[in-house]
Amino acid sequence: MNGRFPIAVHILTLLSKAGDELLSSDYMAGSININPALARKEISNLRNLGLITSKEGKSGGYSLGKSAKQITLADVYLAIKNQPVLGVAKNTPNPDCPVGKQINKNIDQLYADLDKTLLKKLGSISIEDFSNQFD
Amino acid sequence: MNGRFPIAVHILTLLSKAGDELLSSDYMAGSININPALARKEISNLRNLGLITSKEGKSGGYSLGKSAKQITLADVYLAIKNQPVLGVAKNTPNPDCPVGKQINKNIDQLYADLDKTLLKKLGSISIEDFSNQFD
DNA sequence: TAAACTGTAACATAATTAATTACAATTAAA
DNA sequence: TTTAATTGTAATTAATTATGTTACAGTTTA
Numbered sequence: 487m488n489g490r491f492p493i494a495v496h497i498l499t500l501l502s503k504a505g506d507e508l509l510s511s512d513y514m515a516g517s518i519n520i521n522p523a524l525a526r527k528e529i530s531n532l533r534n535l536g537l538i539t540s541k542e543g544k545s546g547g548y549s550l551g552k553s554a555k556q557i558t559l560a561d562v563y564l565a566i567k568n569q570p571v572l573g574v575a576k577n578t579p580n581p582d583c584p585v586g587k588q589i590n591k592n593i594d595q596l597y598a599d600l601d602k603t604l605l606k607k608l609g610s611i612s613i614e615d616f617s618n619q620f621d
Numbered sequence: 622m623n624g625r626f627p628i629a630v631h632i633l634t635l636l637s638k639a640g641d642e643l644l645s646s647d648y649m650a651g652s653i654n655i656n657p658a659l660a661r662k663e664i665s666n667l668r669n670l671g672l673i674t675s676k677e678g679k680s681g682g683y684s685l686g687k688s689a690k691q692i693t694l695a696d697v698y699l700a701i702k703n704q705p706v707l708g709v710a711k712n713t714p715n716p717d718c719p720v721g722k723q724i725n726k727n728i729d730q731l732y733a734d735l736d737k738t739l740l741k742k743l744g745s746i747s748i749e750d751f752s753n754q755f756d
Numbered sequence: 757t758a759a760a761c762t763g764t765a766a767c768a769t770a771a772t773t774a775a776t777t778a779c780a781a782t783t784a785a786a
Numbered sequence: 787t788t789t790a791a792t793t794g795t796a797a798t799t800a801a802t803t804a805t806g807t808t809a810c811a812g813t814t815t816a
Contacts, residue, residue, distance in 0.1 A: 489773075492728050499720050510792065517718040526794070543783025544791040559731070574768055582654040585634050585755055592754050593627050596694070600742060607738045611731070619727050620720055624804075645761070661763070678814025679760040755803055761813080768807070775800070782793075 490566040493518055493528050495616065498537065498562065502554040502617040508547030528566075535565050554617060560609035625701040628653055628663050630751065633672065633697065637689040643682030649749040663701075670700050689752060695744035 496518050499610045500509060517524040528550060536551045550557070579586030631653050635644060650660040664683060667673045674686045685692070714721030 492724070495728065496714065496720065496724055499724065503720065512792085517715045519714050521777095522774065522778080523795085530794070540793065541783085542781075542793045544789095545752070545784055546782080546792050579631065579654050580652045584653045585631065585638065586654070587753075588739040588755050589627070589631055589634065589806090592751065593630065596746070596751075600739060603738060603742045604735060607735060616727065616731075617720075620723050647761085656765085656808095658808080660804060663765070675762065676814085677762045677812075679758095680815060681761045681813080683762090757816105758802105759814100759816085763812075763813095764810095765810100766807100766809085770805070772804085773802070773803105775798100778796090779803105780794085780796105782791100784791085786787100786789080786807075 488566065490528060491563060493520065493525070494532060494562050494566055495559070497525065497529060497532070497548075497615075498550070498554075498557060498613045499617045501538065501548060501550045502613050503620070504549065506549065508541060508545070508549055509572070510547045532562075532565055535561070537561060538563065546615075550613075555612050556615035557613040558609045559611045559616065560605045560611075562613075563605065563608050626698065627708060628660070629653065629697050629701055630694070630748075632660065632664060632667070632683075632749045633648060633689075633692060633694065634752045634755070636683060636685045638755070639684065641684065642701060643648070643680070645682045646666050647684075651715075667697075667700055670696070672696060672700065677695055677730065685748075688750035690747050692746045692748040694746045694748075694751065695740045698740065698743050 497514055500514050500517060511522045511526045511529060514529075515522040518525065529538055529540070533540055533548075534550070537557055538548050540546065540548050579589055581587050586610045632649055635649050635652060645656045646664060647662045648658040649664075653660065664673055664675070668683075668686070670685045672685050672692055675681065675683050715726055716722050722745055
């Protein structure tokens with residue numbers, strides 16, 4: 487789980503609370519306490535996936551691309567990982583060793599299994615659920 | 622999930638297959654294709670947790686500290702993470718924002734929840750199970 | 757007593773991630 | 787119609803983390 491996940495969740499939570507009002511990257515970056523360009527980079531990613539819509543120009547900004555109920559943390563997690571959630575085996579073990587020869591395949595399979603487990607859990611939590619935890 | 626996990630699993634799998642025979646760090650590092658000192662570093666960690674026992678000196682080496690049936694992948698995962706498995710929220714968001722003020726607490730809680738989910742799954746797989754997947 | 761090991765610290769390198777700067781493009785409002 | 791606020795994105799730098807290496811003292815057995 488990397489640092490982009492909480493940033494993405496933070497952004498979506500802010501937008502969820504904002505409703506129809508557009509929020510600027512500056513405002514959201516201020517809430518997260520990161521650089522606005524970094525926020526926009528993540529927003530851009532989420533926008534490509536339809537989770538956020540944007541409006542350019544003066545008095546532009548961002549809002550949710552679908553309802554907070556329809557967006558789950560699984561969407562967010564998948565959004566911040568191009569690869570399988572828990573990574574892929576990437577050692578290059580000794581092919582002459584019976585264990586080394588097969589371990590990457592077995593580790594990959596394990597990771598896929600864990601991915602499924604995690605995504606199921608994350609899929610059960612919507613942005614609405616998450617943002618309802620706030621006062 | 623970091624690169625130490627597959628290394629630790631690899632080591633334990635080799636030891637599981639070796640039974641009573643002691644394996645050297647050199648041999649295991651050769652199977653994993655990493656530096657022996659790096660292997661010993663991870664072994665040292667696993668040994669501190671009782672998963673491995675060692676014998677120093679000539680014809681020394683390593684063997685499992687408990688039966689392969691008793692060691693689960695949850696043990697391994699906890700071994701390679703000092704902190705909660707999926708990390709802790711570490712941004713320093715704006716305390717003047719109602720979302721920023723509370724988000725770390727909520728993210729931490731989510732991570733704890735995900736930890737539990739993952740560990741449950743990992744706890745259901747023993748090193749014996751894992752190493753039985755090999756020919 | 758020499759050889760084969762472990763144990764560990766200190767250091768170096770590589771890889772990844774995060775942050776910053778910069779500026780073109782767009783749009784609304786003055 | 788011009789100015790100001792804003793997005794979009796690329797390029798660069800800085801910081802952090804992870805990995806790999808070297809070195810050598812300590813231990814044990816043959």
